[in-house]
Amino acid sequence: IWGLLQILDDGGDLTHWIYKKYPNMFKKIKGIVEESVTGVHRLYQLSKAGKLCVPAMNVNDSVTKQKFDNLYCCRESILDGLKRTTDVMFGGKQVVVCGYGEVGKGCCAALKAMGSIVYVTEIDPICALQACMDGFRLVKLNEVIRQADIVITCTGNKNVVTREHLDRMKNGCIVCNMGHSNTEIDVASLRTPELTWERVRSQVDHVIWPDGKRIVLLAEGRLLNLSCSTVPTFVLSITATTQALAMIELYNAPEGRYKQDVYLLPKKMGNKVDMNVIKGGFCYIFLANCFSIYQGEEFFLYPMMALHVDCLEIPSTDC
Numbered sequence: 001i002w003g004l005l006q007i008l009d010d011g012g013d014l015t016h017w018i019y020k021k022y023p024n025m026f027k028k029i030k031g032i033v034e035e036s037v038t039g040v041h042r043l044y045q046l047s048k049a050g051k052l053c054v055p056a057m058n059v060n061d062s063v064t065k066q067k068f069d070n071l072y073c074c075r076e077s078i079l080d081g082l083k084r085t086t087d088v089m090f091g092g093k094q095v096v097v098c099g100y101g102e103v104g105k106g107c108c109a110a111l112k113a114m115g116s117i118v119y120v121t122e123i124d125p126i127c128a129l130q131a132c133m134d135g136f137r138l139v140k141l142n143e144v145i146r147q148a149d150i151v152i153t154c155t156g157n158k159n160v161v162t163r164e165h166l167d168r169m170k171n172g173c174i175v176c177n178m179g180h181s182n183t184e185i186d187v188a189s190l191r192t193p194e195l196t197w198e199r200v201r202s203q204v205d206h207v208i209w210p211d212g213k214r215i216v217l218l219a220e221g222r223l224l225n226l227s228c229s230t231v232p233t234f235v236l237s238i239t240a241t242t243q244a245l246a247m248i249e250l251y252n253a254p255e256g257r258y259k260q261d262v263y264l265l266p267k268k269m270g271n272k273v274d275m276n277v278i279k280g281g282f283c284y285i286f287l288a289n290c291f292s293i294y295q296g297e298e299f300f301l302y303p304m305m306a307l308h309v310d311c312l313e314i315p316s317t318d319c
């Protein structure tokens with residue numbers, strides 16, 4: 001006989017499974033901690049339908065997740081992913097980045113720093129303005145698709161790059177996705193008899209048009225960095241730390257603080273993650289039954305890395 005006190009989920013599948021198979025377990029469960037956009041979306045749907053029976057913590061929208069997992073992680077791994085798969089030289093390349101959210105901002109910053117000419121497409125006026133203020137050319141995808149050397153999707157949206165766009169790309173254009181799942185590039189539309197697919201190396205396909213034009217499709221439209229590059233352990237560690245803090249918060253919260261709803265991690269908890277990392281204190285990787293990162297808590301800890309950043313002012317008061 002086994003039981004659960006909390007659910008730590010990434011995508012909402014475990015939560016869904018417990019709801020379907022073991023609904024009685026929710027009598028003892030103190031809360032759900034959810035990591036991903038998709039899982040959080042599912043939790044909000046449950047909450048809206050009045051079916052969420054325990055409090056849930058939305059880790060996806062916490063600052064430590066958004067900035068490290070989305071922005072800084074993608075800023076590093078976009079170059080790694082492109083380099084490992086194509087050995088492309090970035091300087092002077094015309095790159096279109098679709099979406100200027102956290103992931104898009106990271107990709108644009110990295111490519112600009114490498115000397116690429118970066119164009120941005122956006123549908124949100126504020127993010128569009130931010131792209132302009134940061135010195136990127138705001139364009140419509142149709143306007144630049146013929147001249148692009150690299151097209152990267154980072155929108156979380158569907159069919160951002162359509163078959164029409166793919167038809168108009170120039171020979172050798174590299175196409176990849178850093179956003180959601182495998183739905184941003186309409187890869188299914190390329191599985192037609194007139195196009196030939198040639199696997200040139202792992203995660204790299206040439207799709208060849210009847211006139212000989214080739215586009216270079218990476219990871220079949222799945223997330224480039226998760227499929228083709230490494231993800232910094234530092235980032236994983238921060239995300240794990242944030243998740244653990246959310247679990248501690250839910251577990252220790254006095255009766256009634258959290259109702260059957262979806263909550264953001266309190267900002268002071270996010271600060272604790274930052275300060276714990278900066279202080280050089282510790283970042284820990286967690287085993288399934290390991291719940292605490294804090295000194296003084298009686299749990300099983302696995303030190304993963306220790307950082308020492310001497311040049312920062314650390315407030316003497318407890319953060």
Ligand SMILES: NC(=O)c1ccc[n+]([C@@H]2O[C@H](COP(=O)([O-])OP(=O)(O)OC[C@H]3O[C@@H](n4cnc5c(N)ncnc54)[C@H](O)[C@@H]3O)[C@@H](O)[C@H]2O)c1
Nearest residue numbers: 070099101102103121122123124127155156157178179180
């Ligand atoms: N590759 C990774 O490691 C990684 C890490 C974190 C998040 N993600 C995923 O990346 C996606 C984006 O995350 P984010 O944090 O940047 O989200 P975000 O909401 O901050 O940014 C997405 C941006 O895309 C814009 N957009 C939407 N549809 C568009 C379209 N058709 N054309 C142009 N712009 C469009 C939106 O207006 C928004 O500004 C999400 O699906 C997220 O799950 C990937």
